[in-house]
Each structure stands twice: as structure tokens, then as C-alpha cells.
Amino acid sequence: PFAAHCADAVVSFNGLHCMPDHEGFLRSMRRILRPGASAFITTLVATRSPRHRAVAAMAQQMGILPSPPPTHDEVVARAAAAGFTSCTSLGGRGIAAFQLTV
Template sequence: MNWRTASLQAALYDYTVQHPLLSRLGARALWSYDIGHLHRSIAAQDPTALTLDIPCGGGLAAGTNPRHVAADLSHTMLKRARHRTKTLLQADIYALPFPPSTFDLCVTYNGLHCLEDPAAALRELTRVLRPGGTLQGTTLVRGTSRRHDAQITALQRLGVFGSPGTATDLHTWLTSAGLTDITLTRSGAVTGFTARK
């Protein structure tokens, strides 16, 4: 699926994520995931940090931060994020239009598993992160259960997912990008991560 042009699927996904009951039930039923982890991660962000959020989806991670930059490949998602944040940018996560060491914080929630090359995306996010800055996010990973792996494979065949790895792969990608102080938090088929440059 081309997330840039799949407006109906993008809108449906965002609608579900933006509604607490639907997102909680969906995350638990599909991925055995406590979505409260995602909300706690977002709430813990520094509200004054210059933050890049990609893919931003509907802007859930914007909070009240006036220095939040929401970027996404999907025009539909950017339109939906407009009511949550002021700075919007259509951008490719593999080729970000920012100089090195721009952001205090880069966040990427629920997007890496949709990419063909998550490691390259993490390297690009690290490039635009200032020294001492933080990268955090969540992603679906393989290897948590047969059921979850089968769902991931089915979504890959449908073109919704790219090449999600295991939690070990995620750690390797973060390390290879030059990040340290890596923390992985697992909940069902989802792994949350935090790392520093």
C-alpha cells in the first residue's frame, strides 16, 4: 500500500488511533499491546524540545509543544494533524529536509514496521538529531508469537507493512545508527524504544 496516496486507509487508521476506547481495544485484540505505554511515552516528552515527529499520523504526539514539527509522507495524515499542531511538512523519512543536528527530540510512533528499510530511517533520524538528543518511538516486531508473526506476514502481503524486524534487530539498528543508552520496552508485539545520540 502506498501510504502517500491511500487516503481511506490512512483516515481509518487515524480515526481508530485518535479514539481511546477503539485504540485500546484494537491494540489489545490485534497485538496484545497496552496502548497506555504509547500515551505515557507521549506525555513524558519535554514540551519545550524542538521535536520532529515522523510519521506523525494524525498528530497524536503533538501535545502542547509549540516547537513540534509534524512530518508525514501522507497528505491525508497531514490534513488530519492540522488541528493538533501548526508546523506540518510532507517529507520522506529517508531524506529529511533538515541539516544535521537540528532537533532535540525525534519521535517515530507506529511507523517503522511500515518501512522497507527501518534501519535507514533510523540513521536519517539520528542525522537530524543533535548530540545529546533523544530518539524514541514504538514499532511492531517479529518474534513475539506465532499469531502476531502471521498477522505481520499477512499485512506485508497486503502491502501495508514493509520489513519489520525482531526486537534484537531493532537494538542492532539503533546501535548501528550511532545511538547509545538504548532502552527497549516490550508489550505484546510492540516494542517501545528510547536512545540517545
């Protein structure tokens, strides 16, 4: 565990979609960031692509994903609910990047 407000940045590569509680994971990131700091994350995101949906469904069946990948809008909403002041999509389909700012 890290102390509150101890980090200038947090980075998570392909972690959010693996967590059963997305908002709780984001709240933990938010807690350790100093005011004005940012988190940078990549995560699987839901798309309309049949191929992406098939891979996500298979990963759920195998127990790799605890729930369906979030949409871009769900990531933004969960970041806001976790206390981030902004969540900027940095692009991507299937796997997307976001900057979350305190």
C-alpha cells in the same frame, strides 16, 4: 528535510516497520538529533505469538509491511549501526517502544 543536529527529540509512532530500510530511517533520525538528544519510537516487533505472526504475514501479503517486523535485538543492533549510543527497550509485545540516545 531538516538540518543536521536541529532537534532535541524525535518521535515516531509505528513507523520503523513500515520503512523498507530500517537502518536508513534510523540514520535520518540520528542525523537531525543534537548530541545528547533522544528519539522515542514504537514499532511492530516479531514475537513467537502465532497471532502476531499471522497478522504480520497478512500485512506483508497486502503490501502494508515491506519486510517482516524486526525483533527487539534487531532494533537494538540497527540503532547501534545507525550511530545511536544506546537503545533502551521500554517494553511491549507485538508493538514495542524504544528510547534511542545520541
